[in-house]
Amino acid sequence: MMPWIVLFISAALEAVWATALGASDGFSKATPTIIFFATLALSMATLAYVAKHIPMSVAYAIWSGAGAALTVAWAMATGHETASPLKLVFLIGIIGCIVGLKLLKPHPVKAPADAEASTTAA
Numbered sequence: 001m002m003p004w005i006v007l008f009i010s011a012a013l014e015a016v017w018a019t020a021l022g023a024s025d026g027f028s029k030a031t032p033t034i035i036f037f038a039t040l041a042l043s044m045a046t047l048a049y050v051a052k053h054i055p056m057s058v059a060y061a062i063w064s065g066a067g068a069a070l071t072v073a074w075a076m077a078t079g080h081e082t083a084s085p086l087k088l089v090f091l092i093g094i095i096g097c098i099v100g101l102k103l104l105k106p107h108p109v110k111a112p113a114d115a116e117a118s119t120t121a122a
Helices: 002-023 030-051 056-077 085-103 113-121
Strands: none
Touching: 002 030, 002 056, 030 056, 056 085
């Protein structure tokens, strides 16, 4: 359970660095630039931890989807972006996909049949 919690913390950090990147005005403002680099490093470090426990394909899809949804939601909540019914529908769609990926049971990965042949032929 802990890797999933860390994954959502990492996604929240992604939303913070994305927002800070926009506020940094091309890295010309010190505070948002510092926040960007600090949260970028933390977000990547936590995603790396998560990748040890959750398949990277799933972790990355959830990380990027949740981060994007949080970034848009924050922009709408703070008035930097207008909310519309269609935007809300698409945000709910992203969240639904994230929940779906979380609920799927992982299948064991099978090595390709030719992988063994190529290692024994060498």
